[in-house]
Amino acid sequence: MSGTRDQILGSIRAGLGRGRLDVQAISALEDRVRTHRRNLIPARAAALDHQGQIDLFVAMAEEVHATFTRVTDVDAVPGAVADYLAGQNLPARLVMTPDPKLDDVPWDKAPLLDIHKGIAADDDAVGVTACHAAVAETGTLMLVSGPDSPTRNNFLPDTHIVVLRAGQVVASYEDGWDRLRAKGAMPRTVNFISGPSRTGDIEQRMVLGAHGPRRLHIVLIDDARA
Amino acid sequence: MADSPRVALFVTCLVDLFRPTVGFAAVKLLEEAGCRVEVPAAQTCCGQPAFNSGDRDNAKALARQVIDVFKGFDYVVVPSGSCGGMIKTHYPELFATDPIMADVANALAAKTFELVSFLTDVMKCDHIAARYDGVATYHDACSGLRELGIKDQPRRLLKGVEGLTLKEMATPEVCCGFGGTFCVKYPEISDKMVSDKVADIVATGADTLLCGDMGCLLNMAGKQSRLGKSIRVRHVAEVLAGMTDTTPPIAAPREKR
């Protein structure tokens, strides 16, 4: 197949009417990649202060049918989850990613929740995960895969509950990338999630819950506001 | 009148053949706006049918002819966004690789204007005194709209016409299906498009349809007439020039003389 590779690269150069790029040109291009300069970032979120970004995130995510419980303290998360499930008539049994970001949540405060940690199975109706960041610009959550955050947990359960901390809200996707790069290597999967799964494939009528979750509920720990 | 601009009217084939009134309306509007108007006799067609059919040689030959006939004027004004767009945007394209012709093509392009936008944008007319009793809807002909940016200009002038109310269609910017040779190459699709257009026009409740391009006007007038509607179809220049009393609407019966 290296023959094909060379053929294709050869036709690219022929089409562009040039030979191989010279060392200088290559080094300039390598710089462009390495510095991954930002392009224009819309002012919509970037121009706001952090509280404004949090509010924008909530508004944008609600527009795409995510729902929220806003709490001011991590201690209130278990109750918020239990209340949400009860309010939706959903079972209190849930699968939770073994994400250390969820370790400081005192789950025993909601003794009725039947929590098992690990990877989601087909019959898990409710899943709880943490996330990497939340992009205010479009109300988009950013989740990354890892040993403690399997990707399928974001998709298999019919109800996806995400525990988000105010400090994780950023203005733009680019801010999310920066935070990810700061952590080290690229994970296998980065999921940007804006609301629950949906389809418009039959007569363009929107139906929620196509293959992924029917409900996306975000418990926002607004600790800055407390 | 020494400093009044010397303007050549490019009549266009369809106006010449089907609707001379539009040509006279254009002359009247231009003269009233303070222009000295001439109509070069050697003009024929802008070459767009050849250009759009892939016949570059004939398109270029006709473009050269137009460039030659219309040199020496301050402005060239066309009562059509389609032919205007051909001269203004496509002549420079046609001669892009020919340095000598490119210059003259660009020069002609720079001084060529569609009639209504010439009146508003160049002659700075904000108001034209005219009277027309009716509720009109305005169709944005594609080339004028997207190649020349004509959208607000005719509406601005029509607002000043006494007795005329403007009612917008749901989709005034959607093509009527004329498309030059398209309407004879793909008549069924063209008919579907113009049927939708007429339905949109009828839905406004307007009694008059205005537009700045003869091709679209013939198409829409022909369709509404076949459907038995009695919408008065006219070129916008006829209304602005107050020449609607002397000529029946397009495709409408003439009074017996």
Place this chain on the structure above:
Amino acid sequence: MQPTSHDFKANAHRALGDPNLQRAMDMMRTGFPVNRAAAIARLPEFDALRDEGIAIKNHVIANLDFYLETFEKNVVAQGGKVHWCRDAAQARETILGICRDAGAKTVTKGKSMVSEEIALNDYLEANGVTPVETDLGEYIVQIRHETPSHIIAPAVHLVKEQVAESFRATHTHLPPDRPLDEARVMCDEARTVLRAKFLSADIGITGANFLIAETGSSIIVTNEGNGDLTQTLPKAHIVLASLEKVVPTLEDASTLLRLLARSATGQEFSTYTTVSTGPRRADDTDGPAAYHVVLLDNGRTALLGGEFQDMLRCIRCAACLNHCPVYGAVGGHAYGWVYSGPMGAVLTPSLIGIEEAGNLPNASTFCGRCESVCPMRIPLPRMMRSWREREFARRLSPQAQRWGLAVWAYVARRPRLYRWVSAMTSHILSLVGGTRGRFRTLPLVAGWTDTRDMPAPEGRSFMSQWAAREKRS
């Protein structure tokens, strides 16, 4: 698939007479454009983002070899593999080879137009591998043995009654009294059937909206989450992508993503945007164990340096389809091959030949709405005209049309003759038209007068009246 683009007129005739299709097209014409306009109105930077997006794509095209090599290097560094494929056959064989090596019996698939382009499903099936489309629209067309009629909304040509019929025919486990009259019910039914397929598939195949040179990643954009289940659950993930999909960095992809959903469906952002980099890591608890990128040329490099090069900027948002009055009249299947609408009218002749696809660039009024909504400002009408020029030069256009044009040009190039012909024609026609002001039939333009009246000329031509007036004064 066997193209029927040469039969465009017959296809269009059928489409115009199909009441279901017409009902579906009515919904499409009013839905997408309104949503797009609303989304763009909310983002004041949209046009500036377009310019940046165009600059990114042009930069990539000018340095395509570098970015593909960088992309490959980074895929390999992450433990993945890149398979360079010259054409459809090579890509099909490569994918089948991966399936065979993995002992795969079923593959789930996310939406991929390149997969349609290389006719992958038929090939896999003929070779003992069962492909299952998982995007709801793709699934619907698959069970109907059809092809997608739209590059992002595969079943946009159908009304829900037709979808219900197909479910009834295929999902034989459905009790006959189960009502299928709502999209909600059909979606749930597909979800149940496909969930089992997701869980049992051996390999997942997705397309890619973007490939990231910086990280060796591929990006897919979906609303359903089907692409994610497709690529997360099986043992291997195959990404099938044409080579112009590469962009330099995650930042560049972010800019283009801001344009994509807004232009496509009018969403601010698609529900799921997923960035995949290599196979699962050593300590991951899920994800595919293998990551293959099948990188396809299939005619793309031949566009470089020519008049169709800008087409390589296309991000497949379908804005041009959604706003095209011709597409809106006849739907995607009339175009007779994988790609339809204005982008198809430009791309198809370059992929299957102008002899087969000559109708496509001709079936346009040049209304220019496609170019005006294209986030990449691809000069689609100009390119359709370029195809017409090639056709004309090769005498492929219909003879009657070429003759008509030749006669007209002969006259138009002779001003005196032209004036005489114009004066005579207008005079005669206005006499024949009499006081009716229109013709119900007229020779030579039967296509017009079959369905529309032809307005009669007012009277004498403008030029002859003008000359008379000048003489008087």
